[in-house]
Amino acid sequence: MCRLIVHMKNTYNSNSENQKKEFESNTVNPNDYELPVICDVDILRTLIRKNAARIVDVRKEEEYREGHIPTAVSLPLAQLLSKDSPEGVIDILENIGVSDKLPVIVYDDTFGALGARVAWTFQYVGHTNTSLLEVTFSRWKDLGLEIEKQANKYPKTTHHISINQGIYADASYVEGAKESDNKVLVDSRERLNFLSEHIPGAKNIPYTMLGSDGNILRKPSEIKRFIENRGLSPESEYITYCGSVGTLSGLTYYALKLAGIKNVKLYAKSFREWKSMGKPKEEFKDANYWDLSAE
Amino acid sequence: MKRTPTHGSKYRNVSPPKPNPRWGREEETEIFAQQVKRFRQGKLSEDDFRRFRLQHGAYGSRLQLNYSMVRIKIPSGEINPEQLEKIANLSESFSIGSAHVSTRQNIQLHWVQLEDVSEVMRGLVEVGLTTREACGNTVRNVMCSHYAGVCPDEAFDATPYSKAIARFFIRNPMCQNLPRKFKINFACCKDHGLVRIADIGLIPMIRDERRGFRIYLGGGLGAASFIGHPLEDFTSEERVLPTCMAAVRLFDRHGNRENMARNRMRYLVHEMGWEKFQKMVLKERSIVEMTTAVSTARLFEVKGLEGFNQPIETKFSHSLTKLPVINDHVTPESTKYERWLRTNVVPQKQAGYFTIFVTLEAGDITANQLRTLSGAIRELSIEGVARNTPQQNFAIRYVKGEDLQEFHDRLMSIGLGSSGALTITSAVGCSGTTSCNLAITNSHRLAKEVQRKFLEMGYDTDEELRDSTIKVSGCPNSCGQHEIATIGFFGGASRIGDAMAPTYTMLFGGSAGEHGELGKAIMRVPARKVIDTIKEIIKIYKNEKHDGQTLSQWINRIVKGEGTRQIRNVEDMKRLLLGITHLPPIEKEPESYKDYGNDVKFTAKTARGECAA
Numbered sequence: 001m002c003r004l005i006v007h008m009k010n011t012y013n014s015n016s017e018n019q020k021k022e023f024e025s026n027t028v029n030p031n032d033y034e035l036p037v038i039c040d041v042d043i044l045r046t047l048i049r050k051n052a053a054r055i056v057d058v059r060k061e062e063e064y065r066e067g068h069i070p071t072a073v074s075l076p077l078a079q080l081l082s083k084d085s086p087e088g089v090i091d092i093l094e095n096i097g098v099s100d101k102l103p104v105i106v107y108d109d110t111f112g113a114l115g116a117r118v119a120w121t122f123q124y125v126g127h128t129n130t131s132l133l134e135v136t137f138s139r140w141k142d143l144g145l146e147i148e149k150q151a152n153k154y155p156k157t158t159h160h161i162s163i164n165q166g167i168y169a170d171a172s173y174v175e176g177a178k179e180s181d182n183k184v185l186v187d188s189r190e191r192l193n194f195l196s197e198h199i200p201g202a203k204n205i206p207y208t209m210l211g212s213d214g215n216i217l218r219k220p221s222e223i224k225r226f227i228e229n230r231g232l233s234p235e236s237e238y239i240t241y242c243g244s245v246g247t248l249s250g251l252t253y254y255a256l257k258l259a260g261i262k263n264v265k266l267y268a269k270s271f272r273e274w275k276s277m278g279k280p281k282e283e284f285k286d287a288n289y290w291d292l293s294a295e
Numbered sequence: 296m297k298r299t300p301t302h303g304s305k306y307r308n309v310s311p312p313k314p315n316p317r318w319g320r321e322e323e324t325e326i327f328a329q330q331v332k333r334f335r336q337g338k339l340s341e342d343d344f345r346r347f348r349l350q351h352g353a354y355g356s357r358l359q360l361n362y363s364m365v366r367i368k369i370p371s372g373e374i375n376p377e378q379l380e381k382i383a384n385l386s387e388s389f390s391i392g393s394a395h396v397s398t399r400q401n402i403q404l405h406w407v408q409l410e411d412v413s414e415v416m417r418g419l420v421e422v423g424l425t426t427r428e429a430c431g432n433t434v435r436n437v438m439c440s441h442y443a444g445v446c447p448d449e450a451f452d453a454t455p456y457s458k459a460i461a462r463f464f465i466r467n468p469m470c471q472n473l474p475r476k477f478k479i480n481f482a483c484c485k486d487h488g489l490v491r492i493a494d495i496g497l498i499p500m501i502r503d504e505r506r507g508f509r510i511y512l513g514g515g516l517g518a519a520s521f522i523g524h525p526l527e528d529f530t531s532e533e534r535v536l537p538t539c540m541a542a543v544r545l546f547d548r549h550g551n552r553e554n555m556a557r558n559r560m561r562y563l564v565h566e567m568g569w570e571k572f573q574k575m576v577l578k579e580r581s582i583v584e585m586t587t588a589v590s591t592a593r594l595f596e597v598k599g600l601e602g603f604n605q606p607i608e609t610k611f612s613h614s615l616t617k618l619p620v621i622n623d624h625v626t627p628e629s630t631k632y633e634r635w636l637r638t639n640v641v642p643q644k645q646a647g648y649f650t651i652f653v654t655l656e657a658g659d660i661t662a663n664q665l666r667t668l669s670g671a672i673r674e675l676s677i678e679g680v681a682r683n684t685p686q687q688n689f690a691i692r693y694v695k696g697e698d699l700q701e702f703h704d705r706l707m708s709i710g711l712g713s714s715g716a717l718t719i720t721s722a723v724g725c726s727g728t729t730s731c732n733l734a735i736t737n738s739h740r741l742a743k744e745v746q747r748k749f750l751e752m753g754y755d756t757d758e759e760l761r762d763s764t765i766k767v768s769g770c771p772n773s774c775g776q777h778e779i780a781t782i783g784f785f786g787g788a789s790r791i792g793d794a795m796a797p798t799y800t801m802l803f804g805g806s807a808g809e810h811g812e813l814g815k816a817i818m819r820v821p822a823r824k825v826i827d828t829i830k831e832i833i834k835i836y837k838n839e840k841h842d843g844q845t846l847s848q849w850i851n852r853i854v855k856g857e858g859t860r861q862i863r864n865v866e867d868m869k870r871l872l873l874g875i876t877h878l879p880p881i882e883k884e885p886e887s888y889k890d891y892g893n894d895v896k897f898t899a900k901t902a903r904g905e906c907a908a
Binding site for chain 1 (some may be wrong): 331332335336356357358359387388389390392393395405408410413414433495509653656659660661664726727728729730736737739740743877890891892893895
């Protein structure tokens with residue numbers, strides 16, 4: 001029944017169907033399996049069965065203890081952020097038993113945003129074979145899929161550090177991007193926050209546009225259409241940012257990757273840092289739009 | 296369209312209402328996306344694009360044309376849970392996470408990026424909704440009293456006629472380029488419905504056992520407002536369509552296409568004189584009747600649009616319509632539920648059934664509230680749909696007496712259990728400076744402030760205030776319908792020395808319904824003093840009233856110069872309010888020079904109104 005549900009919904013990776021079949025029929029060494037941008041439930045379950053991936057649960061530790069996806073380890077986002085140097089992250093990867101090529105799949109229960117920030121960080125320090133699970137934990141549970149309670153620990157590994165500068169942006173990079181026609185700055189915050197103030201020249205793609213019923217991200221074709229509607233080119237470089245630590249914009253990072261955009265960077269320190277540095281902002285004060293919210 | 300699901304409802308054996316017609320069309324969303332691209336590429340002029348955009352229901356946002364207000368037409372105000380849930384999702388994805396119920400039974404999504412409007416339209420089409428001709432110079436959303444079908448005083452249910460008219464005119468070539476917008480409102484009875492302030496207003500009547508309507512023409516609110524004129528005593532049902540077509544055709548031929556400020560049909564009627572216009576309409580109707588193809592006339596098909604066909608005895612009996620649980624009087628100390636029962640629930644003509652009003656603040660509702668509300672409608676309304684009201688609330692009908700408590704509990708769980716929906720506390724406010732180019736003041740926030748303050752003061756429990764209304768517009772153009780309020784306000788600016796202050800012109804004595812009258816302008820009130828001024832008026836009223844007069848009755852007497860004791864007329868009233876409405880210089884009272892929602896000094900900024908485009 002569960003598998004039926006999984007098969008009935010649209011999978012993200014129709015172009016990787018062959019790869020998946022090959023993989024499931026055991027012709028590929030699971031440890032060499034290269035994950036797609038977003039990992040669907042089928043692939044994850046196969047990887048679990050073959051014990052060939054590290055699954056990372058970024059929810060709070062209490063939540064992990066109450067039940068998690070089988071074989072997952074606990075790595076709350078806060079823990080990662082407290083060690084947010086490349087060496088610190090490598091340390092974390094080694095401690096959860098991740099070697100250079102092992103597939104790593106991250107999930108959360110916060111519509112993908114926390115997971116996205118963790119997954120991006122792994123990729124940044126050099127663990128490219130990282131993917132986000134297509135659903136949240138709640139959805140996994142609602143689908144009636146397996147859950148276990150035991151805390152998992154794996155033997156320590158070694159992991160090389162290899163900074164992936166191509167997916168990283170800092171404030172000065174963002175500032176410089178303004179000059180280029182070929183760079184698109186994307187603000188992932190909700191509309192009212194964006195209207196109030198944003199980095200000059202930014203385009204608003206609120207993270208609320210990205211999810212769909214049940215999945216953390218819509219179909220790639222839909223995200224592509226949103227980009228096209230905005231008259232933006234998929235060939236451009238995209239830099240995403242949000243309000244504080246790069247979670248919402250982390251999700252946007254993965255949405256853009258999923259839509260097939262090659263060059264995406266995350267400005268992880270986002271608008272909070274930008275403001276604290278006293279950098280220029282665009283504001284819109286001619287309307288009282290906040291008063292339209294019923295919150 | 297999918298039928299309203301009944302699974303999960305306690306009332307499985309009851310047939311669901313007939314589905315709404317599918318108003319939306321998928322190809323229009325594609326075309327819209329294309330046109331936005333062409334406009335951005337400079338291949339479509341700004342004027343042409345604006346016309347196109349408005350025809351498809353996307354209004355420019357305040358001083359920010361890169362954003363739109365997407366106006367979703369809800370013909371007759373009838374909307375099913377699936378549609379409400381879709382609007383919830385769309386508001387979260389592409390708007391601000393809240394939707395807004397307008398005074399003409401539309402639901403608006405604000406601050407949608409122009410490039411995403413086609414996505415919103417795409418979602419709406421999936422559930423049968425449309426934004427087509429929600430703005431622009433067309434026949435706008437056709438309204439129908441939210442009591443139609445359940446009103447004890449109605450001759451028959453006007454809803455199917457209202458839907459049929461909407462269906463006939465939408466996308467109809469005859470009204471794609473009118474001189475100006477055109478509004479049609481259906482009532483259920485002489486009291487409920489806005490028939491005198493529309494281009495065409497219709498009240499159902501039965502004459503010699505035949506169905507028909509009394510039709511009013513040439514009314515409307517705006518910078519200059521007029522009350523509609525009765526065309527004839529009785530218009531039989533088969534003449535409804537020809538009459539409406541005749542009015543639209545005359546307006547199309549003779550309406551003023553030069554002067555945007557005076558091009559609604561009411562000006563044509565006013566300038567021509569009613570008698571002349573009336574004759575022209577009757578003559579035009581004969582021509583329409585003689586020349587309209589049978590196939591065209593058949594497009595107006597009332598059958599098949601009949602509403603919920605409920606199986607229960609519908610004989611109206613006053614003895615059976617008392618609200619359960621509660622006596623007639625509540626106080627601010629009564630429980631929330633008792634207060635709500637008294638002020639938000641009315642019995643229907645169908646014995647044992649009630650209509651619930653959901654109290655919103657100036658029509659705003661969050662996505663999550665919409666979702667929970669949808670669940671409640673599905674499970675607790677036998678009719679299974681909602682109607683939005685010109686008071687910017689939702690009416691949920693066909694709720695059984697024993698389910699009222701459950702309904703209220705669910706509303707409480709999402710912060711919508713407030714009382715006062717049918718009382719003076721439920722203030723109406725247009726969107727004002729929150730999103731409208733024409734607005735001078737933040738009428739939207741003011742309406743919310745009035746409602747919060749008056750609920751806190753328990754005004755909703757005061758029977759003498761119950762039939763009074765407060766309505767606020769952010770400019771003279773009357774989207775807040777201030778001219779039909781007992782106490783109405785429209786926004787402006789006053790200069791004192793070098794400083795500008797947000798102020799409102801206060802009107803007294805407006806009312807809706809067949810005998811509705813327009814309010815009379817009394818005096819200016821600084822925005823920050825509106826609430827205190829209303830409180831002062833109520834205080835004076837409490838001292839002056841006699842013979843059980845309600846506030847609205849008392850105010851109507853004063854407007855006519857027939858007051859008693861200290862206050863005989865408007866001049867007496869003004870004198871008493873001079874103190875409280877006084878605006879001292881900015882140095883003495885800097886707060887009065889800031890509008891609600893602003894921490895900076897007020898400036899009156901407006902841009903071109905798109906209404907007239």
